[in-house]
Amino acid sequence: ISAYELNKFYLDRIKNIDTKIDSYLYLNESILDEAKIIDEKRARGEKLPEYAGIPIAIKDNMVTKGMPTTCASKILENFDSPYNATVVELLKEKGFLILGKLNMDEFAMGSSCENSYYKKTKNPWDLERVPGGSSGGSAAAVAARLAPATLGSDTGGSIRQPASLCNVCGLKPTYGRVSRYGLVAFASSLDQIGPLTHNVEDSALLLSIIGKHDEKDSTSAKFESKDYTANLNKDIKGLKIGVPKEFFGEGIQPEVKEKVLEAIKQFESLGCEIKEISLPHTEYAVAVYYIIATAEASSNLARYDGVRYGFRAEAEGLIDMYEKTRSIGFGDEVKRRIMLGTYVLSAGYYDAYYLKAQKVRTLIKNDYLNAFKEVDVIITPTSPTTAFKIGEKSSDPLQMYLSDIYTISLNLFGGCGISIPCGFDNNNLPIGLQIMGNYFEEEKVLNLAHKFQ
Numbered sequence: 001i002s003a004y005e006l007n008k009f010y011l012d013r014i015k016n017i018d019t020k021i022d023s024y025l026y027l028n029e030s031i032l033d034e035a036k037i038i039d040e041k042r043a044r045g046e047k048l049p050e051y052a053g054i055p056i057a058i059k060d061n062m063v064t065k066g067m068p069t070t071c072a073s074k075i076l077e078n079f080d081s082p083y084n085a086t087v088v089e090l091l092k093e094k095g096f097l098i099l100g101k102l103n104m105d106e107f108a109m110g111s112s113c114e115n116s117y118y119k120k121t122k123n124p125w126d127l128e129r130v131p132g133g134s135s136g137g138s139a140a141a142v143a144a145r146l147a148p149a150t151l152g153s154d155t156g157g158s159i160r161q162p163a164s165l166c167n168v169c170g171l172k173p174t175y176g177r178v179s180r181y182g183l184v185a186f187a188s189s190l191d192q193i194g195p196l197t198h199n200v201e202d203s204a205l206l207l208s209i210i211g212k213h214d215e216k217d218s219t220s221a222k223f224e225s226k227d228y229t230a231n232l233n234k235d236i237k238g239l240k241i242g243v244p245k246e247f248f249g250e251g252i253q254p255e256v257k258e259k260v261l262e263a264i265k266q267f268e269s270l271g272c273e274i275k276e277i278s279l280p281h282t283e284y285a286v287a288v289y290y291i292i293a294t295a296e297a298s299s300n301l302a303r304y305d306g307v308r309y310g311f312r313a314e315a316e317g318l319i320d321m322y323e324k325t326r327s328i329g330f331g332d333e334v335k336r337r338i339m340l341g342t343y344v345l346s347a348g349y350y351d352a353y354y355l356k357a358q359k360v361r362t363l364i365k366n367d368y369l370n371a372f373k374e375v376d377v378i379i380t381p382t383s384p385t386t387a388f389k390i391g392e393k394s395s396d397p398l399q400m401y402l403s404d405i406y407t408i409s410l411n412l413f414g415g416c417g418i419s420i421p422c423g424f425d426n427n428n429l430p431i432g433l434q435i436m437g438n439y440f441e442e443e444k445v446l447n448l449a450h451k452f453q
């Protein structure tokens with residue numbers, strides 16, 4: 001098959017099917033010309049990069065030169081970045097072609113993709129349900145085969161939770177593994193880019209390309225890239241799996257619990273040792289996250305002032321312009337978070353909220369570090385429930401925030417984790433299994449995930 005045929009297949013399929021799924025915000029029509037050039041070079045016998053002509057699609061919070069980047073917000077309507085995010089550059093160097101940009105919750109704030117200014121992405125398994133979020137477009141596009149793989153970002157679960165709800169693999173690398181240069185910042189101490197794919201091998205392959213030290217990101221870890229597919233088939237006999245009791249309590253859908261426990265049995269039969277563990281500060285994770293993430297977001301989003309990027313409202317005078325631009329440009333959830341974040345950082349409340357949250361974050365981190373002294377990986381459900389109905393939780397932010405109860409603490413800790421499919425509930429909706437690892441232990445996590453598949 002030629003690069004042209006391959007890309008034409010995806011482009012046509014998107015045009016036919018994405019009218020129902022709404023996963024793309026922007027489609028790169030010139031991809032066929034790019035593919036033709038590759039085919040011509042190949043015909044001439046020119047040396048091409050390893051993945052020349054393979055299409056991939058990107059969540060719309062990673063900047064792409066020559067294509068809009070909106071973060072699904074009105075405030076970035078028509079914003080064109082003058083440069084590419086490091087991950088986009090790395091993919092292009094390997095010959096990947098960018099199919100387009102994917103829908104998400106505005107500025108990655110949400111768990112259902114309902115917070116997009118432009119459209120609501122539907123879950124391909126049931127069009128009345130959400131695909132999860134915030135990387136809902138990235139998960140739905142893979143699930144509906146509208147891209148062979150995509151990139152998403154995960155601040156509190158935004159790769160893993162939609163992967164779980166859409167029955168695909170979603171990997172959140174260790175904080176610092178993948179460069180955040182060109183990822184529009186939401187909560188800088190938590191954000192991390194990762195792949196969403198059909199299988200574990202593809203996730204490993206993409207991590208081998210994007211997981212690389214980058215001078216342009218001061219938090220990027222000083223590791224060169226390596227081949228994460230090399231250890232996928234390694235024997236997992238004797239590996240110790242921790243099962244934290246706090247992740248199977250109240251609020252979990254019975255079938256989710258049942259399937260995840262079955263999966264754990266399967267690991268046992270593959271020779272792994274199963275150990276009940278405790279992550280005692282888990283109950284504080286959601287509260288801590290919504291203080292730290294909103295604080296960082298309120299600061300990061302201060303740059304959208306109508307002067308530098310995207311949308312600017314008609315106004316009289318500078319202050320009026322700021323106010324109008326921000327009140328029209330941001331959606332409700334984003335405004336809610338800016339207000340919360342500004343509040344917890346304000347002089348009178350800083351010690352009571354932000355500082356306290358940082359201290360509890362350390363306790364949560366220590367829980368994980370202590371657990372990883374005893375076990376190799378930790379297995380839990382990815383999401384307490386399967387995909388919920390569109391509109392079901394959108395009027396109740398607190399309910400929505402609880403969708404990430406099993407994913408959020410890993411971001412506070414900073415380790416790596418993957419969600420992989422592990423069965424279906426009684427409505428035939430997919431269930432995901434989460435495997436979490438210590439800092440920079442992606443290989444172990446990927447190895448176990450691959451053996452399970």
Ligand code: GLN
Nearest residue numbers: 108109110155156157158
């Ligand atoms: N759902 C969480 C939030 O709304 C996590 C989002 C994310 O990981 N980007 O903040």
